[in-house]
Structure formats: structure tokens, C-alpha cells
Amino acid sequence: MAAVAAEAGVAKATAARTLGNYGAVSPEARARVLEAAARLRYRPNSLARSMTTGVxxxxxxxxxxxxxxxxxxVLRGIADACDxxxxxxxxxxxxESIAKESSAIGVLMDKQVDGIVLASAAWRPDQTAHIQEAMSREIPIVLVDRIVPGLELDAVVIDNRQSARDAVRRFVAVGHRRIAFVWGPSAPERPLERERLLSVTDTWLWSSAERLRGYFDALDEAGIVFDPLLVSNCRLNEAATVDSVRAMLALPDPPTAVLTTETxxxxxxxxxxxxxxxxxxxxxxxxxxxxxxxxxxMEPPLTMIAQPMRELGRVAAELAFARIGGDRGDAAVETLPATFNSRASVTAPRPQVSLSDDDGR
Amino acid sequence: MAAVAAEAGVAKATAARTLGNYGAVSPEARARVLEAAARLRYRPNSLARSMTTGVxxxxxxxxxxxxxxxxxxVLRGIADACDxxxxxxxxxxxxESIAKESSAIGVLMDKQVDGIVLASAAWRPDQTAHIQEAMSREIPIVLVDRIVPGLELDAVVIDNRQSARDAVRRFVAVGHRRIAFVWGPSAPERPLERERLLSVTDTWLWSSAERLRGYFDALDEAGIVFDPLLVSNCRLNEAATVDSVRAMLALPDPPTAVLTTETxxxxxxxxxxxxxxxxxxxxxxxxxxxxxxxxxxMEPPLTMIAQPMRELGRVAAELAFARIGGDRGDAAVETLPATFNSRASVTAPRPQVSLSDDDGR
Structure with missing residues (x-):
């Protein structure tokens, strides 16, 4: 801006008023400043400006x-709201790394964003120092997809527990009793009994734990005894999943239905x-x-649970805007409904599944 | 930093040397500064720092x-290189909007990034003012996936023309002559004759145009006369594609093979x-x-062209690092090979496709 003022032969304050669109400037000085700015390819430094305005x-x-x-x-929905x-x-x-998440929050604070929307990998209080740091600086943070226990923050999520429960109910309704859950928590020990599984999920991503709780809900209400062999404890990638499910299918009493938690x-x-x-x-x-x-x-097409991804993002961004705008109300959790897209991947189980020939591969 | 110095009861220069890790500071002063920094939750302002160091x-x-x-x-590959x-x-x-791309480049310049990796929506010189602006500020820019004609910039791409040609050759090799190309360029007029099609593709994304040229290459070498009815000119979404392909399949002489350019x-x-x-x-x-x-x-699994997405990103980031590091060599285009994942979606055409009953749906 100093260079523009010099080029235009006006005071710096005059250039600042012209380029910042405030205060009174004579038409002639204004024209000189704008010409000089164009000649010098002046670009307002929004960082410097934000140091003054704070926005x-x-x-x-x-x-x-x-x-x-x-x-x-979700990002598409956030972009819609921002547009x-x-x-x-x-x-x-x-x-999915706390260390990288912490570094990212630090960079965003350095870049002086007005607010942050966060899908956090944190699931216990001692992993949230970076989030609390941002909170102590009064940077509005809205959680999306995942609640982080112990933090008083706005959050936008779906009802994972009910969605999983509904899915398992659909299996039960057509006669299934051997229903598998993929992905359960990765664990070196296996199988995990119910109590141990629930204690593992206490230290697990909120959304994944909620889905497992919904699975238990539906088994309980149908009087189905939980079989730990029907919950995968593999690593969360395709190859490990294939191995884990093949082992389930090789059981004397294999599952006849599977609820999957990720693509x-x-x-x-x-x-x-x-x-x-x-x-x-x-x-x-x-x-x-x-x-x-x-x-x-797919042949036949798969029945799937559709999360309102774009809506999750849009609502999260709007909550962030409200906080940036000065909303000081209590933190709120907004729960959006998921929808079932019923297609053709659920059929009644065969009267007796019997595979004497387990060819493994 | 001034507050830290005051809290520690030392000179600002002492606090600066301690927190910036340079120069000599007595152990006692150093300890006092670090304690004060912790008490005050001091966080180095990397923007202020970058205004000094320029990085x-x-x-x-x-x-x-x-x-x-x-x-x-691609982003995963860039993240790998950055890690x-x-x-x-x-x-x-x-x-895919030039206006949004221009705004994004502006924000990145404001945020003072050291370099930019760009998959641009621009395909003609008068759409590149924002890129030239960044170039004039000597911010290194590396193009990825798409070359922008007329700009002297590093780029990392795949050989789209050869990949498309190879795919069509595979159809020809098993006897196909009626080979469709989806997606051709969106156009209100249709069908487009070859000459008109090529002139449209001159004003089209480089990668898409290259794929169409590869399709023509393979038709020409096999002596197959181009049929404009077999190139889609629909809007680039699923519903429009379904309509367009249904129209092709309703032709008296429908295609027996299709090369698709996007998921x-x-x-x-x-x-x-x-x-x-x-x-x-x-x-x-x-x-x-x-x-x-x-x-x-899929049943049967699809034969697909796999682009080395992660590698594209990694190489683009590394080219950017080299430019940031001072490399002033001529702009270079790196072309990475795509691979064919051969599965089971290519079969020989039936001797005679005859559908007297065109039932529409």
C-alpha cells in the first residue's frame, strides 16, 4: 500500500482509505490511487487486513x-453453505491421526480461520489438548460426524445407533438369526466377548461404537444370543476384511446376513x-x-443406509457461522436422520445352510 | 512474544532468541522464558514468522x-510427499469453475503458501489470468492431471490418448466394430460430425480431448468409420448418461462395446x-x-484403466518442492503410465445383435 501511495503521489492514509473503501477521498485522488494500484498489480493482503479487522x-x-x-x-455440503x-x-x-489433526488445527489457527469444522479422530479426553487449545482461543469449532466425549462443542451427526438397529431388524424380520457385524473394533485378541467388546468400544470412535450398540440392541430385542465370532476384529482395510469374513463363512454355522459399517x-x-x-x-x-x-x-443392487452427507456438512457450516456471528448459546448436538435405500440384497435365509465342502481357496 | 518477555522479566530480544532457538541465552533466562511461554500458552505466529523468513x-x-x-x-499422494x-x-x-479456481488461488496467495499444485478447469488462454497473476508473483505452480495450453508450467499427467487408444484396441481385437465413447463433450447440438467434434474438443479439457483423440486413433487404424451417434453429448451426470446410452442402445445398430471416461x-x-x-x-x-x-x-468384474493417482500427486508435490527450492529449469511435462486391470467385462460381440423388440425400459 505504501508503494501505491508513492506511485500515486498521495499520503498513505489516502491510499488506505481508497483501497479499503472507507472515509472521504477526493475523486481525483481516488482515481490516481486506483490507477497506481492497477499499474503495480496491487493485491490487498487479506492477512494484514485480517490482523486489523480480526475476520x-x-x-x-x-x-x-x-x-x-x-x-x-460432507465437504460438498460445507462448500455449498460457504458459497x-x-x-x-x-x-x-x-x-485418522491425532498428531496430524493437532498439527492441522495449529495451521488453521495460524492461517487465522474464523471457525473450524472438525471430524476428529479423538475418542478420549487426553487426546483433545489441541481442540481445547483452539477452544481457549475462542475459535468456534463444530464437530461433524463424530462426537468427542467430554467436549462441550456443537456437533452434527446421524443417529448411528438407530440406523444399525433398524438394519439388523430388517434381517431379523425375514428370518435371519446368524447376523455378522463388519467392522467391529480392530483388536489383536479375538474373539471378544460382549463385555470386553463394549469396553473396547468405550475407547473407540463414537460413531463406530454407536453402530455396534445398535447391533446389540436389535439382537437383544429379538432374543438372539450374541456370538463373538460374528464380529470382525480385523484391521480396517479390504484385504484384512476378506480374510476375516472368509473365516466366518468357514464356520460350521456361518452367518446368513452381514451389516457392514463402511464402503x-x-x-x-x-x-x-x-x-x-x-x-x-x-x-x-x-x-x-x-x-x-x-x-x-450391483447385481442385484445393494440395500444401503444413506447418510445425509451434504446436509451434515451444510448444517455444520451454518452452526460455525452462527458462532462466528456471536452466538454464545449452549453447545448443541444436531442429529440428522439417515435413510434406507431398499434394493435387493436382503432375502430370507435358506432353510438350512450346509456346506460340507469348504473349499477355502 | 512481548508478553512472554514481560512475564519472564527479560528483554524482548532474550525472549526472541529463546523462542526462536537462535543466539546465546543464559540457562536461567531460558528457563524463565520457557516457563512464561507455557503459562501464557505462547504459540509462535507462523504468519508473522513467515513475513520475516518468506517461507x-x-x-x-x-x-x-x-x-x-x-x-x-491425488491428494493422498500429495499428502505423502508433504509428510x-x-x-x-x-x-x-x-x-470445475474458473471463477472459484481464481478465488481459490487468490486465497492461497493471501495465506502465503510456498507453492501451488493445480488441476485447472481452464482450457483457453483468456481463462488463465489468475494463473498468470500467481506466476508473475513467482509462486511455483505445478499442474496435475490437466495441461493448460499456452502456459509454461510443470505438469504431471498420464498418457490419456494412448490409454484410450489401447482400450479401443482391446475391443477391436475381439471383433467389436460398433464402439461407443461416453463421455463425449456436452453439446446442445447432436450428433456432432468428426470435424465439429474435434473443434469442440479444442475448447475442452485437455485430458478429455486426449481420450477422444485416442478413440479416433484406434478407429482409424482398424478402418472403422466413425459414427457420431456413438459419442455421447449429454450433460456429465448419471441421469443424463443413462438417457444418452439408452438412446444408443435403441439404435437399429446399437454399440456392442463402450469406453467410459469417468466413474x-x-x-x-x-x-x-x-x-x-x-x-x-x-x-x-x-x-x-x-x-x-x-x-x-461387479458381476462379472470390470476391466478398468487405473490411473496412478497417488503417484501423480506425489510427483507433482515433488516438482513443487524443487521449484520452491530454487530450481529455475525449463517447465517440464511428466507423463506417467496408466495400467490396465484386465478382468471380465470384455467379451466378443455376438455374431448378430438383433433386437426387434425395443421395449424402451
């Missing part, structure tokens, strides 16, 4: 995994089903989180 | 569509095939860009 009109988003289509949908309000979004991925889990179950020469859906019914366009062109 | 150790990425799994893979060099990445999505195009083709009661792959062979885990659990 950057930018929100930061930290997602757990930028490669997950679920978060791509409508003239905010810009900058996005960082934490790859990769669904793909792993379908591959294991084929590898084990089980028929889909004749031998194995499937319902999964989250819906995708592929699921609807 | 923020941040690179910005602008992707055309953050919801596209292709770009998610290895202690850079952080901030990401912005331009939603959504592939899903649209599969849905249209089913809607039209054509058998997949008996009536319609399919090869598509880009591979996904779903493609391999």
Missing part, C-alpha cells in the same frame, strides 16, 4: 480421511462371499453404510 | 472437484444396459477410467 471470512475443515467419499460429500455466505473453505486431512467393509464382504463360493444374496444378505452409485448397479 | 512450509492444492475419488487419490518433507497441505475445491459415466452405462435389458457383458463390453474397488466386485 478472514475463511473457515477451516479438518476431515479424518480426505479419500473417503463420505467426507467428500451462500461468501466464505471460503480450506481443507486439511488428518488421516470398504462392504466391498470386502462381497469379495469374501464370492471367494468362498457363497451366493449373494441367496446365502448372504447384506446391508451397508454408506450408499454409493455403484451399490445401485 | 511458510505450506503448499496449496486446488482440485477441480473434491468429491471425485480420482482427486482424493516426508515436513510440509503441510491446504486444499481448496473449485467445482459416473461407467455407472450410467451399466444402469442403461440393465434398463434396456441388454446383457452385460454379453451384449455390451465395457472398459472404463478409473479403477475402483467396486469395479472388481
Amino acid at each position: 478472514t471470512h475463511t473457515i477451516g475443515v479438518v476431515v479424518a480421511d480426505i479419500g473417503n467419499p463420505f467426507f467428500a460429500g 451462500a455466505t461468501d466464505y471460503t473453505v480450506i481443507v486439511m486431512s488428518a488421516d 470398504t467393509a462392504t466391498v470386502g464382504v462381497l469379495r469374501a462371499t464370492r471367494d468362498s463360493r457363497f451366493a449373494y444374496p441367496g446365502d448372504i444378505s447384506v446391508i451397508g453404510f454408506d450408499d454409493s452409485s455403484w451399490a445401485s448397479v | 511458510t512450509h505450506t503448499i496449496g492444492v486446488v482440485v477441480a472437484d473434491i468429491g471425485n475419488p480420482f482427486f482424493a487419490g 516426508a518433507t515436513d510440509y503441510t497441505v491446504i486444499v481448496m475445491s473449485a467445482d 459416473t459415466a461407467t455407472v450410467g452405462v451399466l444402469r442403461a444396459t440393465r434398463d434396456s435389458r441388454f446383457a452385460y457383458p454379453g451384449d455390451i463390453s465395457v472398459i472404463g477410467f478409473d479403477d475402483s474397488s467396486w469395479a472388481s466386485v
Whole structure:
């Protein structure tokens, strides 16, 4: 700005008033400043400006995994809300790592975002120092997809427990009793008995734990005794899922239905089903989180639980805008409904599943 | 830092030396400063620091569509490279809009990134003012996935033309002559004759135009006369694709094979095939860009062209680091090979496809 003032032959204050659009400037001085600014390719430094005004009109988003289509949908919703309000979004991925998440929050504070939308990998209080640091600086933070226990923050989530319960009820309604849950928590020991499983899930991502609780709810109300062999404890990737599900299908009493909690889990179950020469859906019914366009062109098309990804993002951004605008009300959790896209992957179990020939591969 | 110095009862220069890790400070003063910094929750302001050093150790990425799994893979590769060099990445999505891309570049310049990796929506010189502005400020820019004609910039791409040509050759090799191309350029007029089509593609995304040129290459070398009815000119979404492909399948001489250029195009083709009661792959062979885990659990699994997404991102980031490090060599285009994942979606065409009963749906 000093260079523009010198080029225009006016005082710095005059250049500042002209370029900042405030105060009185003579038409002639104004024209000289604008010409000089154009000649010098002047670009207002929004950081310097934000140091004065304290507002950057930018929100930061930290997602757990930028490669997950679920978060791509959430980001789309955040972008929609920002487009409508003239905010810009900058996005960082934490790859499900607390250390990277902490670093990302630090960068966003340095870049002076006005607010942060966060899908956190944290699940216990001693992992939240970075979040509390941002809170102590009064940077509005809204959680999305995942509640972090112990933090008084706005959050936008779906009712994971009820969605999982409803899915299992659909299996029960057509006669299934051997119902598997993929992905359970990764654990070196296995199988995990119910009590141990629930204590593991206390230290687990809120959304995943809620889905497992919904599975238990539906088993309990149907009087089905929980079989720990039907919850996967594998690592959360496709290859490990295939191995884990193949082991379930090799049981003397294999599952006839599977609830999957992620797209990769669904793909792993379908591959294991084929590898084990089980028929889909004749031998194995499937319902999964989250819906995708592929699921609807599978043969037969998959019944899926569709999370309102875009809506989750939009509402989270709007809560952040309200906080940036000065809303000091109590932290609130907004729960959005998921929807079932019923297709053709749930059939009644065969009267007797008997595979004397377990060909393994 | 001034507050820390006051709290510690030392000179500002002493606090600066301690917190900036330079120069000599007595052990006692150092301890007092560090204690005061902890008490006051001192956090180095990296923006203020970068105004001094001119380096923020941040690179910005602008992707055309953050919801596209292709770009998610590219971002993963960029993140890998940044992890290895202690850079952080901030990401912005331009939603295939030049205006949003321009705004994103502006924000990244304001946030003082050291370099930018860009998948641009620009395809002609008068759309590149924002890129040239960043170039004039000597901010290193590396293009990824898409070359922008007329700009002397480093770029990392795949050989789209050869990949498309190879795919069509595979169809030709097993006897196909009626080979469709989905997605061609969106256009209100249709069908487009070859000359008109090529002139449209001159004003089209480089990567898409290259794929169409590869399709022509393979038709020409096989002596197949181009039929404009076999190139889609629909809008680039699933519903429009289904309509467009259904119209092709209703032709007296429908295609027996389809090359698809995007995941959504592939899903649209599969849905249209089913809607039209054509058998997949008996009536319609399919090869598509880009591979996904779903493609391999389709029945039968799809033959797909896998772009080295992660590698594209990694190489682009490394080129950016080299430029940030002072490399002043000529701009270079790195072309990475795509790979074919051969599965079971290509079969020989039936001797005679004859559908007297065109039932529409």
C-alpha cells in the first residue's frame, strides 16, 4: 500500500482509505490511487487486513480421511453453505491421526480461520489438548460426524445407533438369526466377548461404537444370543476384511446376513462371499453404510443406509457461522436422520445352510 | 512474544532468541522464558514468522472437484510427499469453475503458501489470468492431471490418448466394430460430425480431448468409420448418461462395446444396459477410467484403466518442492503410465445383435 501511495503521489492514509473503501477521498485522488494500484498489480493482503479487522471470512475443515467419499460429500455440503455466505473453505486431512489433526488445527489457527469444522479422530479426553487449545482461543469449532466425549462443542451427526438397529431388524424380520457385524473394533485378541467388546468400544470412535450398540440392541430385542465370532476384529482395510469374513463363512454355522459399517467393509464382504463360493444374496444378505452409485448397479443392487452427507456438512457450516456471528448459546448436538435405500440384497435365509465342502481357496 | 518477555522479566530480544532457538541465552533466562511461554500458552505466529523468513512450509492444492475419488487419490499422494518433507497441505475445491479456481488461488496467495499444485478447469488462454497473476508473483505452480495450453508450467499427467487408444484396441481385437465413447463433450447440438467434434474438443479439457483423440486413433487404424451417434453429448451426470446410452442402445445398430471416461459415466452405462435389458457383458463390453474397488466386485468384474493417482500427486508435490527450492529449469511435462486391470467385462460381440423388440425400459 505504501508503494501505491508513492506511485500515486498521495499520503498513505489516502491510499488506505481508497483501497479499503472507507472515509472521504477526493475523486481525483481516488482515481490516481486506483490507477497506481492497477499499474503495480496491487493485491490487498487479506492477512494484514485480517490482523486489523480480526475476520478472514475463511473457515477451516479438518476431515479424518480426505479419500473417503463420505467426507467428500460432507465437504460438498460445507462448500455449498460457504458459497451462500461468501466464505471460503480450506481443507486439511488428518488421516485418522491425532498428531496430524493437532498439527492441522495449529495451521488453521495460524492461517487465522474464523471457525473450524472438525471430524476428529479423538475418542478420549487426553487426546483433545489441541481442540481445547483452539477452544481457549475462542475459535468456534463444530464437530461433524463424530462426537468427542467430554467436549462441550456443537456437533452434527446421524443417529448411528438407530440406523444399525433398524438394519439388523430388517434381517431379523425375514428370518435371519446368524447376523455378522463388519467392522467391529480392530483388536489383536479375538474373539471378544460382549463385555470386553463394549469396553473396547468405550475407547473407540463414537460413531463406530454407536453402530455396534445398535447391533446389540436389535439382537437383544429379538432374543438372539450374541456370538463373538460374528464380529470382525480385523484391521480396517479390504484385504484384512476378506480374510476375516472368509473365516466366518468357514464356520460350521456361518452367518446368513452381514451389516457392514463402511464402503470398504462392504466391498470386502462381497469379495469374501464370492471367494468362498457363497451366493449373494441367496446365502448372504447384506446391508451397508454408506450408499454409493455403484451399490445401485450391483447385481442385484445393494440395500444401503444413506447418510445425509451434504446436509451434515451444510448444517455444520451454518452452526460455525452462527458462532462466528456471536452466538454464545449452549453447545448443541444436531442429529440428522439417515435413510434406507431398499434394493435387493436382503432375502430370507435358506432353510438350512450346509456346506460340507469348504473349499477355502 | 512481548508478553512472554514481560512475564519472564527479560528483554524482548532474550525472549526472541529463546523462542526462536537462535543466539546465546543464559540457562536461567531460558528457563524463565520457557516457563512464561507455557503459562501464557505462547504459540509462535507462523504468519508473522513467515513475513520475516518468506517461507511458510505450506503448499496449496486446488482440485477441480473434491468429491471425485480420482482427486482424493491425488491428494493422498500429495499428502505423502508433504509428510516426508515436513510440509503441510491446504486444499481448496473449485467445482470445475474458473471463477472459484481464481478465488481459490487468490486465497492461497493471501495465506502465503510456498507453492501451488493445480488441476485447472481452464482450457483457453483468456481463462488463465489468475494463473498468470500467481506466476508473475513467482509462486511455483505445478499442474496435475490437466495441461493448460499456452502456459509454461510443470505438469504431471498420464498418457490419456494412448490409454484410450489401447482400450479401443482391446475391443477391436475381439471383433467389436460398433464402439461407443461416453463421455463425449456436452453439446446442445447432436450428433456432432468428426470435424465439429474435434473443434469442440479444442475448447475442452485437455485430458478429455486426449481420450477422444485416442478413440479416433484406434478407429482409424482398424478402418472403422466413425459414427457420431456413438459419442455421447449429454450433460456429465448419471441421469443424463443413462438417457444418452439408452438412446444408443435403441439404435437399429446399437454399440456392442463402450469406453467410459469417468466413474459416473461407467455407472450410467451399466444402469442403461440393465434398463434396456441388454446383457452385460454379453451384449455390451465395457472398459472404463478409473479403477475402483467396486469395479472388481461387479458381476462379472470390470476391466478398468487405473490411473496412478497417488503417484501423480506425489510427483507433482515433488516438482513443487524443487521449484520452491530454487530450481529455475525449463517447465517440464511428466507423463506417467496408466495400467490396465484386465478382468471380465470384455467379451466378443455376438455374431448378430438383433433386437426387434425395443421395449424402451
